[in-house]
Amino acid sequence: MxxxxxxxxxxxxxxxxxxxxxxxxxxxxxxxxxxxxxxxxxxxxxxxxxxxxxxxxxxxxxxxxxxxxxxxxxxxxxxxxxxxxxxxxxxxxxxxxxxxxxxxxxxxxxxxxxxxxxxxxxxxxxxxxxxxxxxxxxxxxxxxxxxxxxxxxxxxxxxxxxxxxxxxxxVGGGFAFPVQTGGKRRGRKLVKYPLQIERLLTAATGSMKGQYPFSARTAALLLLVGDEEVASWLHPRDRRSVENISKGIPPDQVILSVAAARRKAAQRLLEGIVRKPEAAGAGS
Incomplete structure (x- = not known):
């Protein structure tokens, strides 16, 4: 079902x-x-x-x-x-x-x-x-x-x-994880993170060998912000490789950078699509 x-x-x-x-x-x-x-x-x-x-x-x-x-x-x-x-x-x-x-x-x-x-x-x-x-x-x-x-x-x-x-x-009915279809099928990168975060994510994603219900990019990002529960779900090899790559990067810095980048991406994406009350009233 x-x-x-x-x-x-x-x-x-x-x-x-x-x-x-x-x-x-x-x-x-x-x-x-x-x-x-x-x-x-x-x-x-x-x-x-x-x-x-x-x-x-x-x-x-x-x-x-x-x-x-x-x-x-x-x-x-x-x-x-x-x-x-x-x-x-x-x-x-x-x-x-x-x-x-x-x-x-x-x-x-x-x-x-x-x-x-x-x-x-x-x-x-x-x-x-x-x-x-x-x-x-x-x-x-x-x-x-x-x-x-x-x-x-x-x-x-x-x-x-x-x-x-x-x-x-x-593909012969093989469907193991959402990332194998949904994310890649869209193929559209909507959020651009600061260069330091992007480099960390690229390195971390490239070092991970396991296949998980969340994309490697998301799993790596959650590890970068110190998420212990996700860390417990990953293969120890992948967990260690991401931890080694992210040494010295404060989790709070990653959280704030990601939040700011997504907020900016939302504002940019909605330009010309959403008219807020004051703008709608001004145009009437």
Missing amino acids: RRIVLVGSPNVGKSGIFNQLTGRYAVVSNYPGTTVEISRGEMMLEGELVEVVDTPGTYSLLPASEEEAVTRRLLWQEDADLVLHVVDTKNLEHSLSLTFALLEAGFRVILVLNMFDEAERFGFAVDVERLEERLGIPCAATIGTSGWGVEGLKEAVRKELAVLHAEESA
Whole structure:
């Protein structure tokens, strides 16, 4: 059974999208070893059942809470055929940092611009087609509370899974990790990090021999910022090689540099695509 995972920060209406996709029936349970709840349901797509998983709210693949840690563990440990990154359209610029992180990690992503009516009511205007072109991934405008736009989202999901099926068929059905299709298929570098960070990532990625659910670039980046949980998931040889390359580089410096680069990339990407309330009013 295919698996779709919903990811997004708190209060973006993920549960509404989940309910619209699954018909409101869900199994809610604690993620193993935690008290954090995960919702699982199913949707029918062209006669086949597809599992839909709703994860706890998260802002980043570098967790700052148990809820965020559970979401990342789920993405690492369970094969996600497709990730729906649900965002509050009003906060699109801030939310793109996680979109970039998911794409860098190699996941096949659809960006769900939820609460679209609220954004319009506040005076935001978003050119969804141009956003798709610049990001290189499908984008769907939705209102989770009413179901507006959900049929378009389902169609985007159908197309993405059809592409995935075609890619798997072309390689004999071998599909081990998301990075083998989603990230490389996009092939678009959206964030340019400072030269020192880029050199570190290039060296670290080149030294890693293992194959993991996240791309080598993302695994290396998380090691550079001192992520002990990810370090425990990697082969000791890869862990040692990255640690040797990154000696003397303060993790906080990497975190700040990455955050600034993603913020700048989001601002640049949205130029001419999003009109904020004051700009929308001035142009009317």
